[in-house]
Amino acid sequence: MNQDDKKKAVAQAAVRYVEQGSIVGVGTGSTVNYFIEALAPIKNDIAGAVSSSEASTERLKALGIEVFDLNSVDQLSVYVDGADEITEHRHMIKGGGAALTREKIVAAVAQKFICIIDDTKNVDLLGAFPLPVEVIPMARSYVAREIVKLGGDPVYRQGVVTDNGNVILDVHNLTILNPVELERQLNNIVGVVTNGLFAMRGADVVLIGSDEGIQVNE
Numbered sequence: 001m002n003q004d005d006k007k008k009a010v011a012q013a014a015v016r017y018v019e020q021g022s023i024v025g026v027g028t029g030s031t032v033n034y035f036i037e038a039l040a041p042i043k044n045d046i047a048g049a050v051s052s053s054e055a056s057t058e059r060l061k062a063l064g065i066e067v068f069d070l071n072s073v074d075q076l077s078v079y080v081d082g083a084d085e086i087t088e089h090r091h092m093i094k095g096g097g098a099a100l101t102r103e104k105i106v107a108a109v110a111q112k113f114i115c116i117i118d119d120t121k122n123v124d125l126l127g128a129f130p131l132p133v134e135v136i137p138m139a140r141s142y143v144a145r146e147i148v149k150l151g152g153d154p155v156y157r158q159g160v161v162t163d164n165g166n167v168i169l170d171v172h173n174l175t176i177l178n179p180v181e182l183e184r185q186l187n188n189i190v191g192v193v194t195n196g197l198f199a200m201r202g203a204d205v206v207l208i209g210s211d212e213g214i215q216v217n218e
Protein backbone atom coordinates (compact mmCIF):
# COMPACT_ATOMS: atom_id res chain seq x y z
CA MET A 1 0.00 0.00 0.00
CA ASN A 2 1.42 3.43 -0.83
CA GLN A 3 1.41 6.36 1.61
CA ASP A 4 -1.66 7.95 0.02
CA ASP A 5 -3.67 4.73 0.28
CA LYS A 6 -2.70 4.48 3.97
CA LYS A 7 -3.88 8.07 4.52
CA LYS A 8 -7.18 7.32 2.79
CA ALA A 9 -7.73 4.15 4.83
CA VAL A 10 -7.00 5.80 8.14
CA ALA A 11 -9.21 8.80 7.30
CA GLN A 12 -12.05 6.43 6.53
CA ALA A 13 -11.48 4.59 9.82
CA ALA A 14 -11.84 7.85 11.77
CA VAL A 15 -15.45 8.27 10.63
CA ARG A 16 -16.64 5.73 13.18
CA TYR A 17 -15.56 8.10 15.99
CA VAL A 18 -17.95 10.79 14.71
CA GLU A 19 -21.13 10.94 16.78
CA GLN A 20 -24.54 11.24 15.17
CA GLY A 21 -25.83 14.83 15.26
CA SER A 22 -22.53 16.26 16.50
CA ILE A 23 -20.30 19.09 15.35
CA VAL A 24 -16.96 17.62 14.28
CA GLY A 25 -13.61 19.29 14.88
CA VAL A 26 -11.61 19.13 11.64
CA GLY A 27 -7.85 19.59 11.31
CA THR A 28 -5.68 20.47 8.34
CA GLY A 29 -3.45 18.65 5.86
CA SER A 30 -3.44 15.97 3.20
CA THR A 31 -4.62 13.19 5.56
CA VAL A 32 -7.46 15.36 6.85
CA ASN A 33 -8.44 16.19 3.28
CA TYR A 34 -9.29 12.48 2.91
CA PHE A 35 -11.22 12.64 6.18
CA ILE A 36 -13.24 15.59 4.84
CA GLU A 37 -14.05 13.51 1.74
CA ALA A 38 -15.08 10.64 4.02
CA LEU A 39 -17.52 12.95 5.81
CA ALA A 40 -19.43 13.66 2.59
CA PRO A 41 -21.61 10.50 2.67
CA ILE A 42 -22.60 11.16 6.31
CA LYS A 43 -23.00 14.93 6.04
CA ASN A 44 -26.73 14.75 6.77
CA ASP A 45 -26.04 12.80 9.97
CA ILE A 46 -23.81 15.50 11.49
CA ALA A 47 -24.69 19.04 12.58
CA GLY A 48 -21.59 20.47 10.92
CA ALA A 49 -17.93 21.14 11.62
CA VAL A 50 -15.49 23.48 13.28
CA SER A 51 -12.39 23.96 11.19
CA SER A 52 -8.73 24.65 12.02
CA SER A 53 -7.86 26.49 8.80
CA GLU A 54 -9.23 28.48 5.90
CA ALA A 55 -8.15 25.63 3.60
CA SER A 56 -10.21 23.01 5.45
CA THR A 57 -13.15 25.42 5.77
CA GLU A 58 -13.19 25.84 2.00
CA ARG A 59 -13.19 22.07 1.43
CA LEU A 60 -15.93 21.46 4.00
CA LYS A 61 -18.14 24.17 2.55
CA ALA A 62 -17.59 22.88 -0.98
CA LEU A 63 -19.12 19.59 0.18
CA GLY A 64 -22.10 21.38 1.72
CA ILE A 65 -20.98 20.86 5.33
CA GLU A 66 -21.80 23.82 7.55
CA VAL A 67 -18.77 25.33 9.31
CA PHE A 68 -19.39 26.92 12.71
CA ASP A 69 -17.41 29.64 14.46
CA LEU A 70 -15.73 28.00 17.46
CA ASN A 71 -17.09 30.78 19.68
CA SER A 72 -20.61 29.57 19.01
CA VAL A 73 -19.81 25.99 20.06
CA ASP A 74 -19.69 24.91 23.71
CA GLN A 75 -18.27 21.47 23.22
CA LEU A 76 -16.87 19.14 20.60
CA SER A 77 -16.83 15.41 21.10
CA VAL A 78 -14.02 14.75 18.64
CA TYR A 79 -11.26 16.59 16.83
CA VAL A 80 -9.67 14.70 13.93
CA ASP A 81 -6.27 15.79 12.65
CA GLY A 82 -2.98 14.48 11.28
CA ALA A 83 0.57 14.91 12.60
CA ASP A 84 4.08 15.34 11.24
CA GLU A 85 5.63 13.13 13.93
CA ILE A 86 4.15 11.15 16.82
CA THR A 87 5.59 9.00 19.62
CA GLU A 88 4.11 5.98 21.34
CA HIS A 89 3.20 8.38 24.20
CA ARG A 90 0.98 10.22 21.66
CA HIS A 91 3.09 13.38 21.82
CA MET A 92 3.24 15.10 18.45
CA ILE A 93 4.92 17.66 16.24
CA LYS A 94 2.34 19.43 14.10
CA GLY A 95 2.24 22.55 11.96
CA GLY A 96 3.82 21.40 8.72
CA GLY A 97 0.83 23.09 7.09
CA ALA A 98 1.24 26.23 9.27
CA ALA A 99 -2.15 25.73 10.95
CA LEU A 100 -0.76 24.81 14.37
CA THR A 101 -2.36 27.58 16.45
CA ARG A 102 -5.92 27.04 15.30
CA GLU A 103 -5.32 23.29 15.49
CA LYS A 104 -4.24 23.58 19.11
CA ILE A 105 -7.24 25.76 19.95
CA VAL A 106 -9.81 23.41 18.40
CA ALA A 107 -8.05 20.41 19.96
CA ALA A 108 -8.23 22.09 23.38
CA VAL A 109 -12.01 22.33 23.14
CA ALA A 110 -12.52 18.73 22.00
CA GLN A 111 -13.11 15.86 24.40
CA LYS A 112 -11.11 13.48 22.19
CA PHE A 113 -8.24 14.18 19.82
CA ILE A 114 -8.22 11.46 17.15
CA CYS A 115 -4.89 11.56 15.33
CA ILE A 116 -4.83 9.99 11.87
CA ILE A 117 -1.46 9.12 10.37
CA ASP A 118 0.27 6.76 8.01
CA ASP A 119 3.02 4.73 9.63
CA THR A 120 5.85 6.97 8.34
CA LYS A 121 4.90 9.47 11.07
CA ASN A 122 5.81 7.16 13.99
CA VAL A 123 9.07 8.13 15.73
CA ASP A 124 10.91 7.16 18.92
CA LEU A 125 12.03 10.74 19.59
CA LEU A 126 10.47 13.96 18.27
CA GLY A 127 12.62 16.49 16.44
CA ALA A 128 13.82 15.12 13.11
CA PHE A 129 10.89 17.06 11.61
CA PRO A 130 11.67 20.78 12.13
CA LEU A 131 9.44 22.13 14.90
CA PRO A 132 7.14 24.93 13.64
CA VAL A 133 6.70 27.98 15.88
CA GLU A 134 4.11 30.66 15.03
CA VAL A 135 5.45 34.11 15.82
CA ILE A 136 4.11 37.69 15.78
CA PRO A 137 5.97 39.23 12.79
CA MET A 138 7.70 42.07 14.71
CA ALA A 139 9.13 39.55 17.22
CA ARG A 140 10.68 37.24 14.63
CA SER A 141 14.37 38.06 15.21
CA TYR A 142 14.05 38.27 19.00
CA VAL A 143 12.25 34.91 19.14
CA ALA A 144 14.86 33.37 16.84
CA ARG A 145 17.66 34.49 19.20
CA GLU A 146 15.82 33.05 22.22
CA ILE A 147 15.33 29.74 20.40
CA VAL A 148 19.07 29.56 19.67
CA LYS A 149 19.64 29.88 23.46
CA LEU A 150 17.45 26.78 23.88
CA GLY A 151 19.72 24.88 21.47
CA GLY A 152 17.57 25.07 18.32
CA ASP A 153 18.35 26.31 14.86
CA PRO A 154 15.38 28.45 13.69
CA VAL A 155 14.72 28.95 9.99
CA TYR A 156 12.20 31.55 8.79
CA ARG A 157 9.58 29.89 6.54
CA GLN A 158 9.86 32.40 3.68
CA GLY A 159 6.66 33.58 2.04
CA VAL A 160 4.30 31.89 4.51
CA VAL A 161 1.74 33.95 6.42
CA THR A 162 -0.55 32.01 8.75
CA ASP A 163 -4.35 32.34 8.78
CA ASN A 164 -3.75 34.57 11.82
CA GLY A 165 -1.40 36.94 9.92
CA ASN A 166 1.77 35.67 11.61
CA VAL A 167 5.02 34.04 10.47
CA ILE A 168 6.55 30.60 11.08
CA LEU A 169 10.01 29.71 12.34
CA ASP A 170 10.93 26.05 11.74
CA VAL A 171 13.32 24.90 14.43
CA HIS A 172 15.94 22.38 13.30
CA ASN A 173 18.42 20.29 15.27
CA LEU A 174 16.43 19.98 18.47
CA THR A 175 16.90 16.94 20.68
CA ILE A 176 13.48 16.75 22.30
CA LEU A 177 13.89 14.59 25.38
CA ASN A 178 11.14 16.34 27.34
CA PRO A 179 8.43 17.57 24.93
CA VAL A 180 6.12 18.87 27.69
CA GLU A 181 8.87 21.07 29.12
CA LEU A 182 10.00 22.34 25.70
CA GLU A 183 6.41 23.14 24.72
CA ARG A 184 6.13 25.27 27.87
CA GLN A 185 9.55 26.95 27.39
CA LEU A 186 8.80 27.94 23.79
CA ASN A 187 5.37 29.29 24.67
CA ASN A 188 6.98 31.44 27.37
CA ILE A 189 9.04 33.40 24.84
CA VAL A 190 7.38 36.78 24.30
CA GLY A 191 6.15 37.01 20.73
CA VAL A 192 5.49 33.29 20.32
CA VAL A 193 1.83 32.63 19.56
CA THR A 194 2.21 28.89 19.93
CA ASN A 195 4.50 26.05 18.93
CA GLY A 196 3.89 22.79 17.13
CA LEU A 197 4.57 20.51 20.09
CA PHE A 198 1.33 18.86 21.17
CA ALA A 199 2.54 17.21 24.36
CA MET A 200 0.74 18.92 27.24
CA ARG A 201 -2.39 17.91 25.36
CA GLY A 202 -1.44 15.01 23.12
CA ALA A 203 -3.69 12.76 21.08
CA ASP A 204 -6.19 10.51 22.86
CA VAL A 205 -6.49 7.98 20.06
CA VAL A 206 -4.00 7.38 17.24
CA LEU A 207 -5.13 5.56 14.13
CA ILE A 208 -2.18 4.36 12.07
CA GLY A 209 -2.50 3.29 8.45
CA SER A 210 -0.05 0.51 7.63
CA ASP A 211 0.37 -2.47 5.33
CA GLU A 212 -1.08 -4.61 8.11
CA GLY A 213 -4.27 -2.50 8.23
CA ILE A 214 -5.33 0.10 10.79
CA GLN A 215 -3.50 0.00 14.12
CA VAL A 216 -4.90 1.80 17.15
CA ASN A 217 -2.94 3.40 20.01
CA GLU A 218 -5.21 4.67 22.81
Ligand SMILES: O=C(CO)[C@H](O)[C@H](O)COP(=O)(O)O
Binds near residue numbers: 083100
Ligand atom coordinates in the same frame (compact mmCIF):
# COMPACT_ATOMS: atom_id res chain seq x y z
O1 LIG B 1 -0.19 19.93 11.46
C1 LIG B 1 -0.61 19.89 10.34
C2 LIG B 1 -0.91 21.10 9.53
O2 LIG B 1 -0.56 22.28 10.20
C3 LIG B 1 -0.84 18.55 9.69
O3 LIG B 1 -1.66 17.80 10.52
C4 LIG B 1 0.46 17.86 9.51
O4 LIG B 1 1.33 18.72 8.79
C5 LIG B 1 0.29 16.54 8.77
O5 LIG B 1 -0.08 16.80 7.46
P1 LIG B 1 -0.29 15.65 6.39
O6 LIG B 1 -1.55 14.93 6.77
O7 LIG B 1 -0.42 16.41 5.09
O8 LIG B 1 0.90 14.76 6.41
